Amino acid sequence: MKKLVIATLGGALLAGSLNVYADDVEDAIEYRQGVFQAIKWYFGPMAGMAKGDIEYDAAEFTRRAEMLNQLSYMPEEGFIAGSDKGDTDALPAIWEDMDQFSAGFDKLQENTAALAEASKSGDMATIMPAFAEVGKTCKGCHDNFRD
Ligand code: HEC
Known part of the structure; x- marks a missing residue:
């Protein structure tokens, strides 16, 4: 009887920890996709202004560029181990070459900082590159x- 209780408890604990793990992976995938959605939300109107579909507003463009940099x-921190599996478009190549993947975020950080800086000129010709x-x-x- 005692053994059964222990086995059941052990099973419940194990199931519990496996569940926590699955939740972590699911949460991480949702988290990073959510951030990318926020990135798109900020980036979209900037693209619209760059193309001339939306009237250029210098202060609004700069605000968006600064948020994009943030x-x-x-x-990056949402790409945890094991989160190559699940409801995700992330390719296994990420975990095979984490350095190169990570360098992509360094580049995004540098380039969005440069964009925020350029946007302060209020001049589309300076901003476009x-x-x-x-x-x-x-x-x-x-x-x-x-x-
Ligand atoms: C260093 C790599 C990297 C950079 C830089 C990057 N992305 Fe992504 N992006 C990804 C990966 C990987 C996914 C797939 C995430 C997933 O499904 O788990 C993704 C997914 C997305 C998604 C879909 C999110 C969803 O709802 O599933 C959007 C939108 C997006 N990115 C927009 C952008 C925009 C806009 C930029 C540039 C301003 C950008 N990304 C820069 C790697 C990157």
Whole structure:
């Protein structure tokens, strides 16, 4: 009887810890996708202004560029071990070459900082090259690391 209780308890504990693990992975995937959605939310209107679809507003563009720079520091920690499996478009290549993947975020941080700086000029001709670099950084990483 005692053994059975212990076995049951052990099983429950084990199931509990496995559940926690699954939740961690699920939470991490949701977290990073959520941050990328926030990145898109900030980036979208900037692209609209760059293309001339939305009227250029210098202060609003700068605010968005600064927020984008803040957000660029956030997704990386969501790529925890084991989170290559699940409801995700992240490719296994990330965990095979974490250094290169991580360098992509360094680049995003640098390029969004440069964009925030350029945006203070209030001059689209000055902003455009910095904006294009950020767009290239998104695409470069997606090409290599996103399904
Ligand atoms: C260093 C790599 C890297 C960089 C840089 C990067 N992304 Fe991503 N992005 C990813 C990966 C990997 C995923 C897949 C995440 C997942 O499904 O778990 C993703 C997913 C997304 C998604 C989909 C999120 C969802 O709801 O599933 C959007 C939108 C996105 N990125 C936008 C951007 C934009 C805009 C930029 C540039 C400003 C950018 N990303 C820069 C790697 C990157």
